[in-house]
Amino acid sequence: MNSMIRPKDWEDPVVLPEAVAPKRVLVCFDGSHTSERALAWASLLAGATAAELVVIVAFEQPLTMRGRGALYVESIREAVAALTGQGLNARGVVVKGEVAHAILDTAEDEACDLIILGRQGLSAELRGVAGSIDRIRERLHGSVTDKVVRHASMQVLVVG
Numbered sequence: 001m002n003s004m005i006r007p008k009d010w011e012d013p014v015v016l017p018e019a020v021a022p023k024r025v026l027v028c029f030d031g032s033h034t035s036e037r038a039l040a041w042a043s044l045l046a047g048a049t050a051a052e053l054v055v056i057v058a059f060e061q062p063l064t065m066r067g068r069g070a071l072y073v074e075s076i077r078e079a080v081a082a083l084t085g086q087g088l089n090a091r092g093v094v095v096k097g098e099v100a101h102a103i104l105d106t107a108e109d110e111a112c113d114l115i116i117l118g119r120q121g122l123s124a125e126l127r128g129v130a131g132s133i134d135r136i137r138e139r140l141h142g143s144v145t146d147k148v149v150r151h152a153s154m155q156v157l158v159v160g
Contacts, residue, residue, distance in 0.1 A: 021049040022113035022155075028103055028148075029055050029079045030072075034118025037159045039079055042116050046088045053090040054110050055079050058102035100147035107154060116157045119145055 027042040029035045042053050057072040076092035083090035093110075095102040107115050149156050 020113075022051045024052045024054060024110060024112045025114045025116060026103070026107045026110060026112040027053055027055045027079075028115065028117035029057055029076060030059075031075045032118055034159060038116045038118050038157075039082065041157065041159050043083055043086055043088060045114075045116075046083075046090075047086070050089070051113075053083055053088060054106070054112060055083070055090060055092045056095060056103060056106050057092070058095045058097065058099045058106070060096070060098060100144045100151070103144070103148050104151055107152065112154060114155045114157060115148060115152055116159065117145055117148060119158050119160050 022045070025042055025045065027038055029039060039055070042055075045051060046053050055076055057076045059072055073094055076094055080090050080092040093106060095106055097105075103115065103117070106112075145158055149158065
């Protein structure tokens with residue numbers, strides 16, 4: 001006899017739980033390559049399900065100095081235009097605040113059924129070798145993606 005502890009229903013046949021197509025999807029966008037792939041997956045999903053896409057750009061206050069916040073507004077316009085250009089129902093929101101909390105709060109406020117985000121964002125792409133301390137800090141405190149996955153009350157799709 002195997003000494004491994006198993007659930008009581010271990011020998012039962014596999015049952016697929018009912019999955020309902022999302023009606024509203026929050027797509028996290030920061031201009032990184034992985035966030036562009038998140039847009040692509042959102043486009044594919046919305047094309048198949050007619051889900052509304054809510055594209056979010058979330059940023060922390062220091063990034064708005066010297067007009068940098070305006071760059072986020074422009075990038076979200078481009079992202080939404082790419083989606084609506086495919087005939088999809090999409091709109092954008094720009095949220096200032098701690099990024100993971102902004103994503104989670106917006107997903108709740110917008111009643112989203114799914115969050116799609118990249119496994120790493122623009123800051124990870126840009127920091128290169130000079131970002132070693134940031135990577136250590138991220139391991140201790142967790143990345144935005146890790147925080148969203150751990151704390152979201154809805155399904156989360158992470159793309160690479």
